[in-house]
Amino acid sequence: MAKNKNAKKTADQEEDKDEVLKQKVATVEDQLDNTGVTIDTRGFPSLIKDYIECVQAQTGCDEISATVNVLSLISSVVQKSVCIPKNDLSTNKEGYFQKLYPNLWMIEVNKSGGFKTTAQRIAHAPAYVIQEIITSHNKSKTAADAVDNLEGTQRQEDGLYEKNIFLPTRTTFPALLDVLSKKKGGLILSSEFGTWLQQLTGGISSTSMRSTMADLYDAPRLFETATKTGGVITLEEPFISICGATTHSQIAKLLNEEDVLSGFLPRFLLFLPPVKDDIPNALPSVNVNSKYSRIESDMLKFLTSIHDRKEFLLSNDAKIAFNDVHKMMYDQVRGETKQIKDYIEPFLRRWSPYILKIAMLLHLAEDQKSTILDRKDIEGGGYVVECAYTSTKWLLTNFILESEVAKRSKVILRYIAKENGSCLRPKLLQGNKNFNADEIDKIIKYLEETGQIIIVADTLKTKTVYQIA
Structure with missing residues (x-):
C-alpha cells in the first residue's frame, strides 16, 4: 500500500514538472516571437x-x-x-x-x-x-486619335x-x-x-x-x-x-x-x-457570393x-x-x-x-x-x-x-523550446548543423550564464541534457 502511494506521489511530481516545463516553454516562445507590434x-x-x-x-x-x-x-x-x-x-x-x-x-x-x-x-x-x-x-x-487628327478635333482625356x-x-x-x-x-x-x-x-x-x-x-x-x-x-x-x-x-x-x-x-x-503558426486553409474559405x-x-x-x-x-x-x-x-x-x-x-x-x-x-x-x-x-x-x-x-x-552571440543563442533556445523544453546534446548538434560543436558550446555557456537554460550534466557527454530554465 505504501509503495503504491509513493509511486502515485512520484507520478504526480513528474506531471507537475512537465506542466511547469510546458509553461516555461510557452513563456520563452512568447518572448522570442512576440514583438509587441500592433x-x-x-x-x-x-x-x-x-x-x-x-x-x-x-x-x-x-x-x-x-x-x-x-x-x-x-x-x-x-x-x-x-x-x-x-x-x-x-x-x-x-x-x-x-x-x-x-x-x-x-x-x-x-x-x-x-x-x-x-x-x-x-x-x-x-x-x-x-x-x-x-x-x-x-x-x-490610338485609333481614335488618328481619326481626330483627320477631323481636326481633340478628345478630352x-x-x-x-x-x-x-x-x-x-x-x-x-x-x-x-x-x-x-x-x-x-x-x-x-x-x-x-x-x-x-x-x-x-x-x-x-x-x-x-x-x-x-x-x-x-x-x-x-x-x-x-x-x-x-x-x-x-x-x-x-x-x-x-x-x-x-x-x-x-x-x-x-x-x-x-x-x-x-x-x-x-x-x-x-x-x-x-x-x-496557423495551418493555412486547403481551399478558399470565402464564398464567392x-x-x-x-x-x-x-x-x-x-x-x-x-x-x-x-x-x-x-x-x-x-x-x-x-x-x-x-x-x-x-x-x-x-x-x-x-x-x-x-x-x-x-x-x-x-x-x-x-x-x-x-x-x-x-x-x-x-x-x-x-x-x-x-x-x-x-x-x-x-x-x-x-x-x-x-x-x-x-x-x-x-x-x-544585438550581439552576434545573443542572436545565435536565440536560434538554439528556440530549438530547445521546440523540443518541448528539453534536448539531449546529440540531437541539438544534429539539428543545428550551421554551428560546429565548439560554437554550440559557447552558445550553451552564454545561455546558462544568462539564466536561460539549465544543464543536466552526465559523465557521458552524449547524455547531457539542456533544458529551459
Missing part, C-alpha cells in the same frame, strides 16, 4: 476597414499585413490626383515644407510562408483590373487613363528610369524585396542606385540623369510607390549601418506582423471614380493633432537609449510627412468632395506610423544592436 484601424473609413477585413478573410494574413497592402493599393491608383501643396508666402497658400504626394514606400517583414505574396496579390486585385482598363482604353485611343499603375519589378535600374521617363510613375510591388533590390543594382553600384532612388522619393519637379550612351533621361515629378515584403533573414542583410545612415532605408515604413464580393466592388468603384486633382489643407483641429503627434514621436525617440536613438533618428525625420500622406488617403476614402483634412485623418495616419515605429525599433534592436 495596429489600430478602428478610426479608419468603413470602406478601408471593410476591405482590410476582406483581405484577411481571403488570405489568413494578419491585420498589419492587410493594412499595408490596402494603403498601397489606394496609393497606387490615387497617385498625383491629390497632394498637400508647398507652403507659399508669395500667394499666402498654406501647406507643408514641400509638395507632398501620397506615395508610400513600405516593407513588410514576415516569415517565409507568412502569406506575403498572397496578401499582395489579393489586396491589389482592383489595381490589376484598373491597369487592364487603362491599357485597353489607350489601345482604342479622363485623369484615370493618363496613369500607369504598375512599374516592372524584374528590371535593371537604367531600364526602370527609362520606363519612368515615359510612364511618369507607378507602384513597385514585390514579395521578394531583397531579390528585387539585387536585380535593380544590375550594372551600377548599389550606392549609386540607392542614392538616386532616395532623390526620387520626394517626386522632384525635374530630375535629369545621364545614360551610358551619352544621352539624358528627364523625369518630371516621378511618382513612385513601393510595397515590398521580405523575410527576417533578408531584412537582416538590409539593416546594416550603411543603409540606415545613408538615408535610403529610412525612407521606408517597416512593418513587422506577428508570427503566425459573400459580402466580400460587394466590398471588392465598392473598392473598385471608389478607385475608378478618382479623376480631378485636388489640394488638401489641414483644419485647425488637424493642425493641433499633427503638432501633438509630431512632438510625441520626437519625445518618444529622445527617451530611447543613445544606441537606439542614433539608428532610429534617420527614420524619425520621415515619419511626420508619412502621417500626412496616409491622412490624405484616409480622407479621400471617407469623403471625396472635401479637401480639408480633419483630426480623425491625422490620428489614423499616426496609428499606422506608430506601428512602423514599434516595428523599426524591434528590428534595429534585434538585427543591428
Whole structure:
C-alpha cells in the first residue's frame, strides 16, 4: 500500500514538472516571437476597414499585413490626383515644407510562408483590373486619335487613363528610369524585396542606385540623369510607390549601418506582423457570393471614380493633432537609449510627412468632395506610423544592436523550446548543423550564464541534457 502511494506521489511530481516545463516553454516562445507590434484601424473609413477585413478573410494574413497592402493599393491608383501643396508666402497658400504626394514606400517583414505574396496579390486585385482598363482604353485611343487628327478635333482625356499603375519589378535600374521617363510613375510591388533590390543594382553600384532612388522619393519637379550612351533621361515629378515584403533573414542583410545612415532605408515604413503558426486553409474559405464580393466592388468603384486633382489643407483641429503627434514621436525617440536613438533618428525625420500622406488617403476614402483634412485623418495616419515605429525599433534592436552571440543563442533556445523544453546534446548538434560543436558550446555557456537554460550534466557527454530554465 505504501509503495503504491509513493509511486502515485512520484507520478504526480513528474506531471507537475512537465506542466511547469510546458509553461516555461510557452513563456520563452512568447518572448522570442512576440514583438509587441500592433495596429489600430478602428478610426479608419468603413470602406478601408471593410476591405482590410476582406483581405484577411481571403488570405489568413494578419491585420498589419492587410493594412499595408490596402494603403498601397489606394496609393497606387490615387497617385498625383491629390497632394498637400508647398507652403507659399508669395500667394499666402498654406501647406507643408514641400509638395507632398501620397506615395508610400513600405516593407513588410514576415516569415517565409507568412502569406506575403498572397496578401499582395489579393489586396491589389482592383489595381490589376484598373491597369487592364487603362491599357485597353489607350489601345482604342490610338485609333481614335488618328481619326481626330483627320477631323481636326481633340478628345478630352479622363485623369484615370493618363496613369500607369504598375512599374516592372524584374528590371535593371537604367531600364526602370527609362520606363519612368515615359510612364511618369507607378507602384513597385514585390514579395521578394531583397531579390528585387539585387536585380535593380544590375550594372551600377548599389550606392549609386540607392542614392538616386532616395532623390526620387520626394517626386522632384525635374530630375535629369545621364545614360551610358551619352544621352539624358528627364523625369518630371516621378511618382513612385513601393510595397515590398521580405523575410527576417533578408531584412537582416538590409539593416546594416550603411543603409540606415545613408538615408535610403529610412525612407521606408517597416512593418513587422506577428508570427503566425496557423495551418493555412486547403481551399478558399470565402464564398464567392459573400459580402466580400460587394466590398471588392465598392473598392473598385471608389478607385475608378478618382479623376480631378485636388489640394488638401489641414483644419485647425488637424493642425493641433499633427503638432501633438509630431512632438510625441520626437519625445518618444529622445527617451530611447543613445544606441537606439542614433539608428532610429534617420527614420524619425520621415515619419511626420508619412502621417500626412496616409491622412490624405484616409480622407479621400471617407469623403471625396472635401479637401480639408480633419483630426480623425491625422490620428489614423499616426496609428499606422506608430506601428512602423514599434516595428523599426524591434528590428534595429534585434538585427543591428544585438550581439552576434545573443542572436545565435536565440536560434538554439528556440530549438530547445521546440523540443518541448528539453534536448539531449546529440540531437541539438544534429539539428543545428550551421554551428560546429565548439560554437554550440559557447552558445550553451552564454545561455546558462544568462539564466536561460539549465544543464543536466552526465559523465557521458552524449547524455547531457539542456533544458529551459
